[in-house]
Amino acid sequence: MEKKALKIAVIGGGSSYTPEIVEGFINKYNEMPVRELWLVDIEEGRHKLEIVGELAKRMVEKAGLPIDVKLTLNRREAIAGADFVTTQMRVGLLDARRRDEHIPISYGVIGQETTGPGGMLKALRTVPVILDICKDIEELAPNAWMLNFTNPAGIVTEAVLKHSKVRTVGLCNSPINFQKFLARQYGVTEQETLPEFVGINHLHWVTAAYVNGEDKLQEMINGGKDYSATNVTALDWDADFLRSLGAIPTYYLRYFYMTNTMLADMKTSQEKDGTRADVVSRVEAELFELYKDVNLNKKPKQLEKRGGAYYSEAAVNLMHSLYTDRRDIQTLNVRNGGILPFLPEDASIEVNCVVTAQGPIPIPPQRVPEQIKGLMHAVKTYESLTIEAAVSGDRGIALQAMVHHPLVPDVSVAKPMLDEMLQANQAYLPAFFEKK
Template sequence: MDGIKVVTIGGGSSYTPELIEGFIKRYDELPIRELWLVDIPEGREKLEIIGAFAKRMIEKANLPIDVYTTLDRKEALVNADFVTTQIRVGQLEAREKDEEIPLKYGVIGQETNGPGGLFKGLRTIPVILNICKDMEELCPDAWLINFSNPAGMVTEAVLRYSTITKTIGLCNVPVGMRMSIAEMLDVDASRVQIDFAGLNHMVYGLDVYLDGAIVTEQVLDKLTSDTGMTMNNIVDLGWEKDFIKALNVLPCPYHRYYYQTSKMLEEEQKEAAEKGTRAQVVQALEKDLFDLYKDPDLAIKPPQLEERGGAYYSDAACNLINSIYNDKRDIQPVNTRNNGAIASIPDDSAVEINCVITKEGPKPISIGDLPVAVRGLVQQIKSFERVSAEAAVTGDYNKALLAMTINPLVPSDTIATEILDEMMKAHKDYLPQFRGSRVM
């Protein structure tokens, strides 16, 4: 049949309208025939709301895209061309525990960094690998485009423990960085390019270009003298001018957790006491969003979605799918197999790096090696991702403890053990692979 079949697993997500908008904008190049939105029974109500809203958006755009909603993943996956995953195992209640429990021990509580990142990976990776098994049977030629966090760790696991080789991890952080820099420079974002390299939520801008000319020094200066570059879920504490000048590369917003750990911890503790954790804030935002989505007269993505952190997802996701489908050979930052692009990272590991996007997939652009000032931190986080992925697949308690301990946000093996044990018990319903370990 003519046209493309896209399956979105986690289709009841509040982010989905951003994806729908992106597909609508690109329909002339990306002729989607079927869009399947898949969720689990606990997400049935949200899925129905999103499905109805998606149909209204497509009807308003007067496009011949058929939208289906289902709780049966296998029904949806048959003969899919692209499968996107945006799942949250344990939903926002699990994220709340990921944020609250580490704070009790004086450790950063964040959903993709430190203990929270570990446990999100432990919950998410087995589910993603089960999706991969279904794809092997029902749509072996489909592309898997994963948005689920921690996206780098998930990509690492799929590359190592699945036969699905057509897989790419995706994040909106690089897109947000480029948009922020364009705003700093007061220019259209199309004029700004960045040489991205590193890992997911630990990616650096090695050089910044305006109309092809290097403006890295100017941007770094603005980063410490003008409005900072951050995201809705990460407080902007500013940067020490001399530190950024010495670093001489552009950090991403998540680097604050590593370079400003004590200040970020203090802010998290203060915010948790006054307003609740970010998960609690997001639950309120989501309630408001879904109240909007229910409106039968609403047929365009509401601007309030940007408060949720969904900004630029359509650009990242739909540009990627469009470039694969049309063999555009443009440059985009994605999570993919390193293949020698970063010298100090194993070739078979996942990295986040600028790639030429072709119909055969992403071709990483080699940078040689990362600057020595950032190389060690990136390697440490890569070790954390590798060991975490192994723990998620094997259910080995000792591997999970090792991953927790080697993460730079956890100060000691003793604290790592205490946090691990409490979080294992808190998340036991979503960690079946660890049943039989000493704390389960």
């Protein structure tokens, strides 16, 4: 039977990550034929969209495939009739990320893109825009799947689950990175591994690490095996702590378990090279210079420096499984529905799922260590309050979200920090500045 050719819309198509997802569509073309690939951006991103779009066309031409790459600033024409919509946006661009990182550090608080106050402001800017996109999907592509990679992915996915009818799944590159790391450690293929993940986005733990059916978790913990990423400083974990934790924490958990050390490292980095936003600005400038080269017709190796490595492999794998009813296991952000009974049913959680044509089916984890439940619940409370604040524009709810984040010391810090961060983002947060 002939496979249905697909229309895919990439919201944030001018992203430096786009060559990765284009490479994924090219590699999977025989199993998942893409007819139209629409790369969408906004006026401020037009220049980058044109550069990345031309590279995408050269990549497709080199592959000799009939994928029609279209560039547009008209989101609605891209979404109309789409089978999949992927989102990889940054509302406020890198300037907003820089403020998200710099302002909290000035208050002695972790300043990070998705974790803590920075993540909260990114969510406040992003949720209204994503929900607006969802209205277009409901109207113009009601059967489409929306695959969300926009950070903070867990909060954004939960907002869509709570406030729209769009079929959505959130995904992150951290789980696929760990699976590749596990395969490398034991010299096997990824298909021979099965890590179990428990948690919420950027706050998960690996509670089992199967290699050909044998759980290697304790062996990895005892051997000090650790995985990290370019966007989080790889400071060593305390060995006694890891052994008694009985799980391998994601690298983002360093912000919670090693707060003082990470904050000191951030301050040092800020003085020396700037925060991660400053570093990314330099990496992106280098990438777009490469992308401009009319002789370049493949994804450049330098893209791996950008962070987010393998994100598009994760995105294309998910699309492929939804499209072919593959029923493999992937780690995704989905509605809880009682899988983690200590979190609300309508919360977004990050766990292993069987991916079917009807959507992912979350698998109840075998083991959830008692000691991780409290932190997960506290951060989920902050996330749910943040969604409520983003939708309502209510400063009181925003203050509650900020104060109840575990990385914010108390209200005397939270209140002025929130006021300064809202003011710095006024152009993107009109709901917080309307007279009520």
